[in-house]
Amino acid sequence: MNAAFGFLALVLHLGLMLAAAPILIGAIRKLKARLLARTGPPIIQPWRDLAKLAQKQPVLAENASWLFSAAPAAAFAATLAAAALVPSFALGMTTAPASDLLVIGGLLALARVILALAGMDVGTAFGGIGSSREMMYASFAEPALVLVIFTLALLAGGTNLDAIAGLLVGGSQGLRVSLALALLAILALALVENGRIPIDNPATHLELTMVHEAMVLEYSGRHLALIEAAAALKLLVWLGLIAAIFAPFGIAPAGAPPVAWLIGLGAWVGKIAVLGVALSAFETSIAKMRVFRVPEFLGIAILFAMLAVVFLFVSQGFA
């Protein structure tokens, strides 16, 4: 029975994620436009874009290889796999035993590497510049991520996201300095990983940004649709991850009846909304930073995460 519920929850979860990801993007754009006193496109505009792109034939560069064509789908698949591991409204999905934080990080890295390779495939300068910067950011992001995971593992005695969320939802850990520091670190990480301002600007293809959007400059048609969808999904995964770890309340525990899922869903929507609003407000109030300031930015994130771990050691409060 539990297994059936788990599977059902997984299917619903995936559907929710796929459906909500473009909506989230649309909502953030709308909100940002409003904050800048513009009207902005409708919230479902991203969905429309995707549908339109899906109906366009892609234009490939003459020397593009099979890797170039396959990359969007592969990257999307990897992101989707990660999405399947991050719980939204309910714990105890079928994938719960496999939802290891390191694995989630690995899957996201897989998607990133695939796109970075694709950026190099045609042999244009834009693709290269985007790929190289993306990989540099990742190099600094990874240690921070691992240290955040380190903190959580020390608190929860393992790196399984489902278990961590299940443990933290009980509130037994109380409020911890470590958790606060880790939250700061992971927020910074989320900005970097999703190419948000102040790191990158998702709204433009201009040379100014030259990271993620430069990397995928050569894509068009259904390929671009997949990439856009993957980016949206990735943002949602990150926000969901933050929500599941740092604000697990409301989530339906493993084995709970589907009624609890509704509460979980409500809580999840609320949490994502708060995070989305915060993101919009942050993005409108800050300017993009120079490329080589980003390592410093991430360095601070690493520092916060490391402090989080050290505070745990000092307080001897780990399993």
Added chain:
Amino acid sequence: MGHLAYDAAHLFGGAVLALSFVLLYQRRLTAVINAYALQALVLAIAAAWQGWAQGAPHLFLTAAITLGVKAIAIPLGMHSFVRRLGMNRAVESALGVFPSMALGVGLVALSIMVVLPVTAQSHMLTREDLALALSVVLMGMLMMISRRTALTQVIGFMSMENGLILAAVSVEGMPLVVELSVAVLVLLAFAVFGVFFFRIRDQFDSLHLDHLDRVDGGPR
């Protein structure tokens, strides 16, 4: 053997050592050669005396060889060599007179220090003559390294050999002394021959040694 025998033996030994100091002190080539001849002469007498005192007739042979070759033939040859080549008569020394004398005294002291723990024995001379001979050897070597001209260096070498022979003859019952002294002589002859043959005017090093030492000193 009586007391006199010991005393005389010590006396001759002491004379050889004293001549070593003289050798070290000399500033002129001919004087160095003469002092060496004198040292060889005293050594020959010492050897003969030992031959008489120990009743070892073969030591007379040693004495004769020493007298004939070292005290007469070699010095004569050297004199003629010096004359013929018109060698610089003054001896260049790497060490001043006073430091070399002081070092010489130090070497004698060292010899005595080294030999002192040898307990006085029934046999004659062990301590004293050994210390004397050791001093002569060390001072011969000091002369070799403190003098710059080849001839004086060879004389230092020969003076060192004098110390060896002194040690050999004064050890009672030492077999093969004659053979050894002949072997030593071959060495000396070779050295002298080398100096003559190679026309080494100034010092050993003047051959091509500077050159030789530099051959390996850089890539070609």
Added chain:
Amino acid sequence: MTALFLPAMAALVSALLALAVASAVAADANRAHLAAMGSLGICGLGVILSTGFLLTGGQADGLTIGVGLPGMPLHLVLDGLSGAFLVLLMLAGVAASAAALDDHGAYRATAPFFPAFIAGMALTLLAGDGFALLLGFEVMSIASFALVLTDHRTPEVRSAALLYIGVATVGAVCLVAALGLLSFGGDFSFAVIRAHPPEGWRATAIMVLTLIGAGSKAGLVPLHVWLPPAHAAAPGHVSALMSGAMTKIALYVLIRLMFDLCGPGQPIWWGAPLVILGAVGAVLGGLRANMEADIKTVLASSTVEHIGLIAVGLGVALAARSADLTGLAALAFGGALLHAMAHALFKSLLFLAAGATQHAAGTRRLDRLGGLIARMPKTTVMVLIGAAGLSALPPTGGFAGEWSLMQAVIAAPRIGGLGWQILMCVAAAMMALAAALAASAAVRLIGVAWLGRPRSPRAAGATDPGRPMLAALAGLAGLSIAVGLFPGAVLGLLAPAIGFATGAGPGAHAGAFMIAAQTDQPGYAAPAIAVVLGLAGAAVFFAIRRWTVAGERRAPAWDCGFGAPPAWLPFGDPATQYGGASFAQPLRRALGTSLMAAREKVDMPDPGDLRPASLTVTLADPSAAYLFAPSGRLRDRLAEYADRMQLLTIRSTLAVMFIALLVFLIAIAGLQHL
């Protein structure tokens, strides 16, 4: 039945040596083929034997033979630990031999050293006493030195080989000293040593010497400097074996000495040097892999990185075992072994592919390659599989290994006090940094060399290698995938080794489908992740088929409106692509300037000047700059002093002799009067 494994393995070693001799006296034309074919067969048998040995439980077995030191027998021992590494060695050996069959006449001169190299490594693994260990180690060194010199007419190859053998000499001398300190009453058979583990300063000295001795060969910081140039200089199949197997053999020696022979009674801090050196090496290697301009040097630098990661695992295992945390020790050790196994496979694959690429495209330089994906399609697929492992992406073996290692580090804070805990935290950050750097290096390597457009006519004319090489690549790729999908099974196979080194029972952390940090907890379910990925991929595939319009159009690259290339450049102007140096620029600016003393010199002509602009980048490995270069200078200075003795005049030489005499005389005078 089980008693037959050791004699059979010993026979294989003898067969390899005999093969070396046979191929040395064989006719020139047949030599390389004979050596490769023979090694292939023998290593194949070796794989079967060693796997069989592990599967039947890996009971230790001993043997003595009458060669070696005068009057002393040579002990051979086969136990779980050596069995595990034998599997690794023989697998790498099979692949390298198969690749060597794809000979182009270049391997002929040094072909006899190839089987000797494998024999040396196998002997090291089978050694049951200090002499046998060192004998195997040195045969391995000298044979690989000769193999590195295959292309000895190139000056860089010669200098690389010289650096290599010099560091190898340092290592050998340190190992002799370590074994000497270990030996008990002049007996250095492992059984006797094990019964009398060292203590106190002796044990510490042994640890330091082992770290230098084995670590230098493994590519542990700071003695890793030889590794990138030497691996780059050797022919492809040799670098595959050096990187895939030889570095692991060195780690085996380290494990044998520090885990086995020094006994479990050593202090906890023993793990710290390994962790520190490993973590530093991982970051440095990963960073350097992003800077180097030669595909094999990139791969070799990445070997430094992976060896560093494995060393961190070994350090944690050592400390955990000292703290009696057997489970944690087994986790860390298993992670290290798993990663070693995975690395052996994917790095062999990559080096073989690099060798094939060098042959096909005539160069190893990143800025002369490009666009190989269209010209060497089969090789490129294998390279992608290998590079995925190198970047530690799920679901590859590399990820499984690093996952275990990271789990071990995360669990390690309970071993020691605050200092150790902070070390673990820093180590975790550095491992993550290293992994991300490796991924970046992999993207750079593949993106520049295999993707994009060809940068030279030779690269444009490259083709896939011959059948033996492709078979070797495919075999390694298949095994890499298998290790990635079933890390639990691999850990099960390696259980005798893990049990031997840590005292843990079999299967504590591994089921067939899942490896876990703790017995009753969920862990990394590689097959499940693969299934999820596969389902996601299939779903995307069908979604595309169902909801999007099919087909595509070809057009010149958009490149943000960059002008089309002139007609005489059919692939576009290759220089407008992102090259190796340009891809490295962000990391070079961010980390390279401080860690690798990277300096950029831009020569930008004034407007109107027709000179081409140029960018010159210089790098210096900190170990080369702060350890090797000063040592070299010190050596030359001392050589100069020693040489002055020879430049003295005869008189001065006599004076030296005189002084020596006086010193001795004064000494005895002093002694007698005191």
Added chain:
Amino acid sequence: MIAGLVALVPLLAAVVLGFVRDRAIGAWIVIAASTAAFGLACALPWQMGAGTLLLVDPLSVHMAILTSFVGMTTAWFSRRYIEIEMITGRLDGLRARQYHVLFQAFLGFMLLALLSNNLGLTWGAMEAATIAAVLVVGLPRTDLAISAAWKMFVLCGVGIALALFGTIVLYLAAQPSLGPGLPAMSWSALAVAAPGFKAPLLNLAFVFLLIGYGTKAALAPLHAWMPDAHAEGPTPVSAVLSGSILNVALAVLLRVRGLMASNPDAISPGIPLMALGLLSLLLAAFALWRRYDVKRFFAFSSVEQSGLAAFAFGIGGPAAMFAGMLHVTLHTLIKAAIFQCVGRASQLKGGQKFADIGGLIASHRALGLTLAAGIVAVAGMPPFGLFSSEFLIMLATIRSWPWLALPVGLGLVVGGWAMFNRLISLCLGAATPNRGPAPALIDLVPAWLHLALAVVLGMAMPAGLVAWFSLVAEGLR
């Protein structure tokens, strides 16, 4: 009486050679005499015993066999070598004859020094061997050769003089126990009576013998003559010099060491030997890095290895003695092989500078490979025996003087690295132009024989030989 013949055959041959004008016959006489000497020496193990003049004990027999073996293979090697030297005009008929005479005399005197049971005879034979060696070194009559010979003569002459003083003092020490006369100068009698000698005299004798024979053994800082003599003399002599003269001097030092060690009051002989050995090892290892002349280079390597052996002998104890003896034996064999190859190589390339010789493998594969194998062997790498002996020496060091393993290790590393440095420059890379005749394969057979022996002795020594080496080491207590 075979012992006497062993030394006498080469000496007689030397006399005979003085009257033989035909070069071909002369060369064959040399080969016959040295082969006969080796054959006779091989019979010595069954002739053990001490006579008034000759002593046949394991040490002397071992060294005699080794020396005569190297003498024999060098004689084989010399035949063609001298022929080529005469063709290229570096030697003329008279000098070739002188060479053969002196070479045999040198060999004979060294064997005599080894087998003599008398301090005086040992000393005299050493002196004669030295003079013969000096003459041989000066034989090419170039300025450099004469200078080198002169340097060798002066230093070795002073050394031999100091050794004589030591001999006299040793006699003086022995005289009270053994009475005046020949017994007090006999090695075998001394060895028995040494525990009762007066320690101060023994100490004094030891210092002089150490400095005296140490000069001949080329222990630093007394080694200065040796590289020059090697570099400038004819190559076959280098092969013999490098091995045997060092060995003979070491053998004498070993006997003295035995006397000292058995006397409870005397200073320990080990420490001075270790000090000089270590100094030689380190000095030579570093000096190897600044060499431009092939033969000087390998001469320094001989200093290094001789120092290591002296160090091992200094440690004492059966294991170290065994290791030291093995080391000396193997080094002699390997170094002779190397010098044979170097001789051929310098004839082939018309020079003996590193700048002249390069890429040997490319220009003459067999020669290049043999030389490379020799260098690998002397660098202490398997499968060659020095690997085993250095392993044993390191082990013995660590057992007795753990901290000394540091400098010894440093010396081995620096020296070994230098060897490989030159292996690469000599044998690999592009070939330098040939300026002389290439050797035939048969000319390399002696070198192969040596290297094969070095492999067998180090890696798979037959039980009989193990027992023999143990016997030799046992005798050195």
